[in-house]
Amino acid sequence: QVQLVESGGGVVQPGRSLRLSCAASGFPFSSYGMHWVRQAPGKGLEWVGLIWYDASNENYADSVKGRFTISRDNSKNTLYVEMNSLTAEDTAVYYCARDRGASISRPGYMDVWGKGTAVTVSS
């Protein structure tokens, strides 16, 4: 069945880096754009960024632009986000989600979600 499984979360000190992964299965991964969305404890959903199906383009939220980099390896059906210069405000559960409908002019909606991986930034 269609599935997304995130991994790589944990506790990290402020200013350090962390890489999250999202393993996809059950669908042609290389045909879909992919989002990262995060949720701080007790808060709502915040879009982080999207990578095109062929990795030709990426879009980021202003809150992470220049610090986070989204990439993918279509041969391994895996999505990544490299997070640098982490602060306490980056503490959240990070979800990967499959995109439907994104184009140059507009993002899409998210039709399949993983269960998330928790990141805590604390000294």
Added chain:
Amino acid sequence: EIVLTQSPATLSLSPGERATLSCRASQSVSNYLAWYQQRPGQAPRLLIYDASNRATGIPARFSGSGSGTDFTLTISSLEPEDFAVYYCQHDNNWPPFFGPGTKVGIK
């Protein structure tokens, strides 16, 4: 950027009652609006896309309507598993944005 507001913040209802949730955009998003359900401790789940289209496997008691700046998610008769937080999200332009959510709780 387009900001979404949701009302009410909390809705207290009994099983079997009708729930009406509102999402308002700061400017027109055409029909590019989605609704998600998030149960406690779970990931979000897509319910509605393009304002009124039910996602695969979503029961018919969920319906969406609206266009432009005003949208509504209706749950015709609440089941126990429907008590959750509901988020709207626009995908009209960059960046996509989620509303703050409406919590549907048991009365």
